[in-house]
Amino acid sequence: xxxxxxxxxxxxxxxxxxxxxxxxxxxxxxxxxxxxxxxxxxxxxxxxxxxxxxxxxxxxxxxxxxxxxxxxxxxxxxxxxxxxxxxxxxxxxxxxxxxxxxxxxxxxxxxxxxxxxxxxxxxxxxxxxxxxxxxxxxxxxxxxxxxxxxxxxxxxxxxxxxxxxxxxxxxxxxxxxxxxxxxxxxxxxxxxxxxxxxxxxxxxxxxxxxxxxxxxxxxxxxxxxxxxxxxxxxxxxxxxxxxxxxxxxxxxxxxxxxxxxxxxxxxxxxxxxxxxxxxxxxxxxxxxxxxx
Amino acid sequence: xxxxxxxxxxxxxxxxxxxxxxxxxxxxxxxxxxxxxxxxxxxxxxxxxxxxxxxxxxxxxxxxxxxxxxxxxxxxxxxxxxxxxxxxxxxxxxxxxxxxxxxxxxxxxxxxxxxxxxxxxxxxxxxxxxxxxxxxxxxxxxxxxxxxxxxxxxxxxxxxxxxxxxxxxxxxxxxxxxxxxxxxxxxxxxxxxxxxxxxxxxxxxxxxxxxxxxxxxxxxxxxxxxxxxxxxxxxxxxxxxxxxxxxxxxxxxxxxxxxxxxxxxxxxxxxxxxxxxxxxxxxxxx
Amino acid sequence: xxxxxxxxxxxxxxxxxxxxxxxxxxxxxxxxxxxxxxxxxxxxxxxxxxxxxxxxxxxxxxxxxxxxxxxxxxxxxxxxxxxxxxxxxxxxxxxxxxxxxxxxxxxxxxxxxxxxxxxxxxxxxxxxxxxxxxxxxxxxxxxxxxxxxxxxxxxxxxxxxxxxxxxxxxxxxxxxxxxxxxxxxxxxxxxxxxxxxxxxxxxxxxxxxxxxxxxxxxxxxxxxxxxxxxxxxxxxxxxxxxxxxxxxxxxxxxxxxxxxxxxxxxxxxxxxxxxxxxxxxxxxxx
Numbered sequence: 001x002x003x004x005x006x007x008x009x010x011x012x013x014x015x016x017x018x019x020x021x022x023x024x025x026x027x028x029x030x031x032x033x034x035x036x037x038x039x040x041x042x043x044x045x046x047x048x049x050x051x052x053x054x055x056x057x058x059x060x061x062x063x064x065x066x067x068x069x070x071x072x073x074x075x076x077x078x079x080x081x082x083x084x085x086x087x088x089x090x091x092x093x094x095x096x097x098x099x100x101x102x103x104x105x106x107x108x109x110x111x112x113x114x115x116x117x118x119x120x121x122x123x124x125x126x127x128x129x130x131x132x133x134x135x136x137x138x139x140x141x142x143x144x145x146x147x148x149x150x151x152x153x154x155x156x157x158x159x160x161x162x163x164x165x166x167x168x169x170x171x172x173x174x175x176x177x178x179x180x181x182x183x184x185x186x187x188x189x190x191x192x193x194x195x196x197x198x199x200x201x202x203x204x205x206x207x208x209x210x211x212x213x214x215x216x217x218x219x220x221x222x223x224x225x226x227x228x229x230x231x232x233x234x235x236x237x238x239x240x241x242x243x244x245x246x247x248x249x250x251x252x253x254x255x256x257x258x259x260x261x262x263x264x265x266x267x268x269x270x271x272x273x274x275x276x277x278x279x280x281x282x283x284x285x286x287x288x289x290x291x292x
Numbered sequence: 293x294x295x296x297x298x299x300x301x302x303x304x305x306x307x308x309x310x311x312x313x314x315x316x317x318x319x320x321x322x323x324x325x326x327x328x329x330x331x332x333x334x335x336x337x338x339x340x341x342x343x344x345x346x347x348x349x350x351x352x353x354x355x356x357x358x359x360x361x362x363x364x365x366x367x368x369x370x371x372x373x374x375x376x377x378x379x380x381x382x383x384x385x386x387x388x389x390x391x392x393x394x395x396x397x398x399x400x401x402x403x404x405x406x407x408x409x410x411x412x413x414x415x416x417x418x419x420x421x422x423x424x425x426x427x428x429x430x431x432x433x434x435x436x437x438x439x440x441x442x443x444x445x446x447x448x449x450x451x452x453x454x455x456x457x458x459x460x461x462x463x464x465x466x467x468x469x470x471x472x473x474x475x476x477x478x479x480x481x482x483x484x485x486x487x488x489x490x491x492x493x494x495x496x497x498x499x500x501x502x503x504x505x506x507x508x509x510x511x512x513x514x515x516x517x518x519x520x521x522x523x524x525x526x527x528x529x530x531x532x533x534x535x536x537x538x539x540x541x542x543x544x545x546x547x548x549x550x551x552x553x554x555x556x557x558x559x560x561x562x563x564x565x566x567x568x569x570x571x572x573x574x575x576x577x578x
Numbered sequence: 579x580x581x582x583x584x585x586x587x588x589x590x591x592x593x594x595x596x597x598x599x600x601x602x603x604x605x606x607x608x609x610x611x612x613x614x615x616x617x618x619x620x621x622x623x624x625x626x627x628x629x630x631x632x633x634x635x636x637x638x639x640x641x642x643x644x645x646x647x648x649x650x651x652x653x654x655x656x657x658x659x660x661x662x663x664x665x666x667x668x669x670x671x672x673x674x675x676x677x678x679x680x681x682x683x684x685x686x687x688x689x690x691x692x693x694x695x696x697x698x699x700x701x702x703x704x705x706x707x708x709x710x711x712x713x714x715x716x717x718x719x720x721x722x723x724x725x726x727x728x729x730x731x732x733x734x735x736x737x738x739x740x741x742x743x744x745x746x747x748x749x750x751x752x753x754x755x756x757x758x759x760x761x762x763x764x765x766x767x768x769x770x771x772x773x774x775x776x777x778x779x780x781x782x783x784x785x786x787x788x789x790x791x792x793x794x795x796x797x798x799x800x801x802x803x804x805x806x807x808x809x810x811x812x813x814x815x816x817x818x819x820x821x822x823x824x825x826x827x828x829x830x831x832x833x834x835x836x837x838x839x840x841x842x843x844x845x846x847x848x849x850x851x852x853x854x855x856x857x858x859x860x861x862x863x864x
Contacts, residue, residue, distance in 0.1 A: 006471060013473045017388050020380030024447070025401040027440055027567065031408070038419070060746035061762040100312065109316070110324035111562065118558035119326065119499035120366055121534045123551045127329060130544070133780050143738040143785045146768055156321060165504035188297070190305040218409020220504045225775075228768040229745070231659050244504075246412045249745050251415065251508055251769050260747075268415050272408070277409040284399065292501065349639035349858065429656070513655075528655075530585075540631070542774030542796065 032272075039269025042262030052264060057231035057241075059250060059260045066263040068246065068270065072235040075243045075274070076146065077221070079216040081152030082159055087209055089156075090163030093259045094208075097164070098171035110168075117161035125225030128154040133226055137166075140237065146228035148240045153221050159212035166211055170204020170289060171197055203289030210282040217274055220244035243271045305535050306552060307457065309421050312358030336543040348514050354537070358514045362431060362527035365519055366510065369435035370442060371492060375441070378446025379488055379524040385447075386454040387476055406444040414505040422509055425530050438499055445498065446491035453487025453524025453572075454480060486572035490565055503531045512536045530554055530577040603612065622650040623838040629663020629676030630655075630749050632773070632791050633825050634856040637676060639761060640846050643854050647845075651838050660749040664690065667828050673839035675828035679756075687833045693847055696825045696860040699792035699809040700754050703799040707784040710734040711801045715820055719758045721787065724765040727787070740767045741787035742779050754789045754821035767842035789821075793859025815861045825860060 054067015137145030174197045184191040228239025345355030417437030427433040465475040511526030538547035635784040641653035667675030681692045718727045730736040743766040744751035780788040781798035811821035852862040
């Protein structure tokens with residue numbers, strides 16, 4: 001008898017933990033369903049092609065138009081630009097820290113990188129607004145410095161810590177024997193590092209880059225402060241608006257149920273779609289790096 | 293070994309070395325610049341009055357005490373919900389789950405959650421908690437949004453530390469006739485304290501830095517409240533307050549003062565995470 | 579299994595909802611001001627206001643003075659924008675709606691009444707390095723619609739004009755565009771989401787022109803005269819400064835306000851509070 005009640009008790013506990021475990025799945029489903037359900041009406045009402053490929057956004061005009069191609073392209077260009085600047089710097093820094101730096105330097109710079117990672121994005125936006133935007137205006141002789149370029153640089157700085165950290169972990173996980181073998185064959189340490197260690201860690205480094213992509217495409221608060229926020233088609237020195245900032249800059253008007261607010265839901269859905277793609281890619285690389 | 297390297301090889305090595313040094317210097321310079329710039333602009337503006345008062349329009353004074361309290365409230369509220377959820381999920385994954393597909397599904401979901409940008413959380417949180425559930429713009433709505441954001445972190449750190457609890461402990465306890473729940477309570481849970489603490493610290497760090505998800509869920513009021521009263525009303529955390537002071541009011545001195553406080557807190561958070569990891573590593577090794 | 583999870587989610591949300599509700603309930607109880615003796619028959623409760631972000635300073639100051647004068651009352655202000663504020667009061671979600679534009683005829687027909695609290699000038703601002711000091715309304719319209727693109731065409735230095743404005747939905751943008759007759763025709767270089775941003779952007783760029791509430795403008799930018807009239811308390815009041823808008827309290831027509839809301843309404847519009855309104859940088863209407 002006692003045995004039986006004990007079994008039931010264990011079953012209940014098991015069920016309880018199962019539910020806790022499934023909450024995560026439930027939340028993802030919830031967010032997905034919610035975004036899809038609320039995002040579809042806008043796309044339907046505006047028309048899929050007009051929405052995705054429309055070049056003009058004028059949400060409060062007498063004859064409003066809701067084309068988000070400028071936002072999509074800006075997000076893609078901005079992220080690409082951030083990668084072009086951020087990835088090489090992050091990658092070489094990670095290699096240096098992993099294979100060549102003295103342990104004191106490594107510890108110190110590691111702490112500095114963690115600090116950079118922990119700085120709120122608003123602080124990056126603030127510093128960008130005070131230093132970078134006027135700087136760009138002066139260096140390039142522009143009428144105004146708030147531009148896609150400024151956003152790219154801020155994003156590059158913001159993704160740097162995650163690229164360094166994840167690459168570093170991947171590089172450190174390369175088995176020592178690989179490197180010893182290469183050194184014994186007469187390769188110098190630098191050659192060993194770039195011809196043996198880096199290829200061995202390539203999945204991890206790819207994961208770092210994809211993580212950076214996710215960070216960059218999802219960032220809102222920092223870029224809104226430096227990008228000018230006008231819904232133009234992207235160009236390096238133009239004021240631009242990202243998918244994220246398109247949602248946030250008109251978000252306070254989003255509760256009213258108008259076509260404008262429906263369109264905002266739809267932008268959020270498009271952004272979410274991009275994020276899901278990136279997550280799938282990230283997962284793929286992480287899995288390969290674990291198996292590799 | 294003694295044979296001199298070919299020209300090409302030497303050029304390659306020199307180039308790679310140069311690139312590494314350059315990148316390293318850029319990263320280091322960036323960190324130094326960020327810290328120095330923010331502290332130089334912010335530290336002089338930190339006064340006792342700023343820290344200990346609430347803002348007053350009549351006296352034209354800015355104080356961040358309400359924002360400090362709101363930050364504390366939101367941290368407490370978030371952790372109170374996210375810890376049981378995250379730790380429970382981790383326990384399920386490491387101690388109970390037999391079905392590989394269920395585990396993979398949960399882990400994939402957690403990874404998806406951690407990849408969703410905070411602006412989407414803010415948007416969904418605003419429409420879901422504030423409007424749909426009628427919480428209004430409140431600290432509670434903000435905290436619940438943060439719970440979803442931090443769930444994967446707590447889950448992951450707890451899971452990692454559960455994996456380090458030696459299998460033999462569990463087997464020993466089972467061998468003595470203990471039920472699974474008892475094993476978890478007496479053997480497993482005490483073993484993952486470090487993971488839970490690390491999860492807490494990382495979550496605190498993330499909460500401190502969060503703005504996009506909170507701006508539209510927790511709002512930006514600077515009113516002094518008690519804890520329970522505070523949960524139900526709108527309130528800005530330090531980061532949100534900083535955003536609002538910089539953007540809405542153009543009060544850049546106050547913004548930088550808050551930025552330097554946040555930066556010091558970040559250092560503190562990172563330091564404690566490192567220390568906790570070191571402490572438990574040492575204990576394990578004994 | 580998914581069903582169970584969904585159910586549990588719902589349960590969790592429901593529990594937190596309860597928490598939030600009780601919090602909201604507590605918000606209604608007056609804050610215990612130290613030294614304030616509880617008297618019977620005194621005003622108590624909360625006045626809820628909702629609307630224009632531009633009215634933040636004036637409502638903040640009035641609310642604070644009102645709370646100081648009456649123990650046990652509090653004023654809540656939800657800065658959502660003029661349009662949302664009007665909707666909120668029409669739907670009965672707040673006591674008094676705040677709008678930084680006059681009501682439209684269809685809004686009055688809906689059963690809303692407007693009471694002008696104050697007038698606010700919209701200042702046209704440029705960088706201190708700019709030599710231009712005066713523009714006509716027509717010229718401003720031409721500049722913002724892109725007919726005039728260089729400062730030299732209006733007597734300034736030879737450089738491109740950079741147009742700074744507010745985001746779609748902003749009351750300030752609405753006011754500026756309707757007065758200058760440039761609705762939907764402005765070719766903004768930057769669309770910023772707050773007054774502070776506009777001032778900061780203009781202050782940091784010698785080519786910029788922007789508009790912002792006169793109450794918020796500081797010494798980092800130069801305020802232009804329009805049609806030869808310098809914006810000031812007098813010129814806004816007598817109407818000679820053209821770029822101005824009313825700050826309006828919106829109530830439901832023929833419906834009795836709660837005692838405490840009534841008291842606040844009378845206090846704000848009676849002339850008793852004019853000093854406070856002026857101190858907030860706008861011109862009292864009564």
